[in-house]
Amino acid sequence: MENYINEAEQYLLHTYNRYHVVFDHGDGVKLYDTDGKEYLDFVSGIGVFALGYNNKKFNDVLKGQIDKILHTSNYYYNVPTIEAAKAVTKASGMDRVFFTNSGAEAIEGALKTARKYAFLKDGKNDHEIIAMNHSFHGRTFGALSVTGTPKYREAFEPMIGNIKFAEINDLESVKALVTDKTCAIICETLQGEGGIYPIEEDFLKGLRQICDENDALLILDEIQCGMGRTGYMYCWQKYGVKPDVMTTAKALGGGVPVGAFLMTEKVAQNSLVAGDHGSTYGGNPFVGAAITEVFKLYDELNICENAKVVGDYLFAELEKVKAEFPEITAHRGMGLMQGLVFDKPVADIINNALDNGLVLINAGTQIIRFLPPLIITKDDVDVMIAILKEAILNAR
Numbered sequence: 001m002e003n004y005i006n007e008a009e010q011y012l013l014h015t016y017n018r019y020h021v022v023f024d025h026g027d028g029v030k031l032y033d034t035d036g037k038e039y040l041d042f043v044s045g046i047g048v049f050a051l052g053y054n055n056k057k058f059n060d061v062l063k064g065q066i067d068k069i070l071h072t073s074n075y076y077y078n079v080p081t082i083e084a085a086k087a088v089t090k091a092s093g094m095d096r097v098f099f100t101n102s103g104a105e106a107i108e109g110a111l112k113t114a115r116k117y118a119f120l121k122d123g124k125n126d127h128e129i130i131a132m133n134h135s136f137h138g139r140t141f142g143a144l145s146v147t148g149t150p151k152y153r154e155a156f157e158p159m160i161g162n163i164k165f166a167e168i169n170d171l172e173s174v175k176a177l178v179t180d181k182t183c184a185i186i187c188e189t190l191q192g193e194g195g196i197y198p199i200e201e202d203f204l205k206g207l208r209q210i211c212d213e214n215d216a217l218l219i220l221d222e223i224q225c226g227m228g229r230t231g232y233m234y235c236w237q238k239y240g241v242k243p244d245v246m247t248t249a250k251a252l253g254g255g256v257p258v259g260a261f262l263m264t265e266k267v268a269q270n271s272l273v274a275g276d277h278g279s280t281y282g283g284n285p286f287v288g289a290a291i292t293e294v295f296k297l298y299d300e301l302n303i304c305e306n307a308k309v310v311g312d313y314l315f316a317e318l319e320k321v322k323a324e325f326p327e328i329t330a331h332r333g334m335g336l337m338q339g340l341v342f343d344k345p346v347a348d349i350i351n352n353a354l355d356n357g358l359v360l361i362n363a364g365t366q367i368i369r370f371l372p373p374l375i376i377t378k379d380d381v382d383v384m385i386a387i388l389k390e391a392i393l394n395a396r
């Protein structure tokens with residue numbers, strides 16, 4: 001393992017401070033490193049492996065599609081992607097979808113949709129978008145421009161412009177930014193990367209109302225909190241606040257790199273047209289087959305229900321941990337997307353856990369984030385809690 005790590009540090013661009021482990025393969029909720037050591041996974045590749053590792057049905061579908069055709073180009077129709085489009089629109093209740101290769105690209109498409117929608121109304125190029133502090137929407141210029149963590153943006157200014165930032169759960173801070181140029185409000189339904197900050201129902205309903213009153217588009221970013229993670233296929237379904245445009249990615253492809261932005265028919269009829277947007281790979285037959293099978297397996301395995309039940313159990317158990325350890329200052333989140341906030345950096349705790357066969361991840365320097373595969377059981381939670389407690393003690 002040491003040799004691999006040395007080579008990685010020699011050849012890969014150093015944009016990540018990686019944990020000291022080389023993963024080789026996975027099975028269910030377990031990961032194995034190149035030395036054969038077993039780990040319980042509470043990260044799922046940042047919310048990607050909802051179905052766990054090495055699902056036989058999923059793998060067989062991918063292998064079958066490889067032998068048929070991997071790619072055609074979007075100038076031709078292909079059956080797997082038609083099926084995928086039906087599955088994701090049905091699950092979300094949205095009307096139309098554009099498939100991308102990543103989450104950030106889904107955000108780019110959503111932002112372009114909003115600008116085009118506004119442009120078609122008044123022919124102007126001065127439209128504004130309201131985004132949220134603590135938000136995370138990705139690393140490309142458009143996505144970065146609406147990401148509410150200044151340190152991610154600083155070295156790369158200027159951003160795309162006409163973006164304003166409000167505070168989540170503070171409707172007045174949003175209202176203060178609305179003008180006749182506002183074309184969209186973008187918000188994660190449950191903030192992930194920025195620190196697991198849940199959005200309150202009243203705030204979400206308030207955003208919906210502001211958008212309705214101003215004919216602005218409500219864009220909900222469900223890239224991390226979607227796909228069953230909170231116990232609902234899409235987190236906004238919990239509140240019944242339907243967006244005009246929605247983004248999804250991460251778990252959508254079950255490990256195959258995909259994303260998508262979806263919209264209502266009204267927005268589709270009044271925004272992007274042929275020639276406005278495209279992607280060489282986006283929604284090719286290979287990822288189409290993956291997405292279709294992901295939705296099938298979600299049904300078969302009752303993924304959303306499991307996320308809800310085990311998520312509630314995880315919540316109760318983490319509340320107990322919080323009560324036991326004074327260094328924990330807060331506990332947030334829902335379903336299988338939760339965070340523990342510490343009064344100090346959490347790197348030592350995460351490294352201790354890794355030594356003892358548990359994979360955890362941070363969200364910011366002082367928060368441990370829990371994003372397990374959505375197939376985990378209460379027993380897995382118990383194992384995790386035991387290792388976590390020891391890791392906290394040993395980091396004192």
Ligand SMILES: *Cc1c(COP(=O)(O)O)cnc(C)c1O
Pocket residue numbers: 102103104105107136137138139188192193221222223224225249250259
């Ligand atoms: C991960 C993430 C993105 C970016 O997705 P990539 O696939 O990394 O480009 C955007 N929004 C949210 C909420 C995310 O968690």
